[in-house]
Amino acid sequence: MKPANRIMKRVLRDGTAAIAAMIIAGASLGYAQENVSVRATLLTGGVPVDDPGAAVWSSAPPATFPMSPQVHWQNRIQEVTVKDVIVRALHDGTQVAVLVEYTDPTQDPDDAAALEFMVGDKKAHFAHGQPMLQVEGGPVNIWFWKNKTGKALDMSAKGFGTLKPQEHQDVTAKGVYSNGTWKVVFARKLLTGHADEDVQITAGQFMSISFAVWDGRKDAVGELVEKGSQKAVSSWWYFRADAPPDYSGYMYAAIAAVLGLGFQFVLIRKLKKGQ
């Protein structure tokens, strides 16, 4: 074999290896990060805003989030009933519904659950948007449901002791208890007119969400065990409403491939002519 041929074999072998490595690099990126977020699945037709048992919930992927007793600030609690929440979400481009599910051995009037969102572009501390010392934070929007009242409160906070119901109540909630499990649906329009106090949900964008749960059981002397800041809390997690499917990427890829093909033809023709 001529030396030139050997060189070309080499080029090819190494080149293929380099290309293979590039493909692996691209593919492995997909596994690089644990993917824990709430995904609101897009559906056509109405969102089950007041039906935690609707069949359509099975089309939303469940995500499980660990809860801690709130020991971050006073008043603390060292042990809580709820250890995890399972969360699903659906939206139809106008309305969004979030289903929170957790086990609780007893149904009590003071059983309650809440969602918390960051509002606006500034980060907010997960504990009620309490002030940070070196970073300017934003407010949080809290959607609160209590069994006793059977409805939702749409609230705002920016720091401890600032939690208050909003003037505009945009959230609904409905809880159903059965077989030791609470299923609570919170619902709202994706967008409200009050971007300074309400989270605005734009399809395709990640936003921050966290959870809180109160088991309304009472102790031996009839006092509530979990109340106010004494509750189960989660960290910040991500929430995203799915964007409508977008196939433009395939189109751009096809155009690029055709251009690549054209480039090859032109190049080889030129080379052949030049000889």
Next chain:
Amino acid sequence: MGALGKPIILMVAMYAFLKFVLPNIPGSAPLPSSLIFLYLLLTAGGIFMFETVSGESKDAFWNPIQRFLTGENIGGLQALRYGVFILFPLLVGWQTYGSTAVSDLPPTESRTIHPAPPGEYTGLSNPVPKTPDNIMQGKGFYAAYCSPCHGGNFDGKGPAARGFIPAPANFADPTTIAMLQESYLFWRIKKGGVGLPIEGAPWKSAMPRWEVELPDEWIWKIILGEYDGAHQSPRTWE
């Protein structure tokens, strides 16, 4: 192999560096594949320019490539030549798809675990003498205030730890308090998660701001108890 071997080795080395070495340098993160691709293209461009400056090396570099592309006298390599012609447009298409597709993953977050403390918290020394009595008191405070998160065994596995991300620090791990000075701990305990600068992602930390509940003297005692209990010693001025 001559003029072609080196460039190929260089490209592979560059790739390995971008993919495997760079992400492990403290403070950096894995590069997106589109960026790796761009850097490799730049490297290839650089090599090409370098190789084509002088006339002779240009020929040694170009001739085999040219012969391969035009398919003259390459015998058994013909099939591979067609393979390359099929693969190249596919690769271009795939790269384009990858760079336009919207990611399904949440934004990547890099959090600096030990950001620089504010100036007034550097170089402070513990005013509380390291006596068995003070250590014992510190451990008592630790059990009351810190163990729910950081654990009775100083391992970060307290009963309240499970829901908090980032997780409460594991003091028995050599990469936490063992590489920090007492002064740094004093800052972290006093100001908590909310005292972190932006690179420490203060909005996510559950570490309480203890200055609102505990006097400084207790904090210094807790530091003594913490090191003793975790079997670590503070980093000192070398």
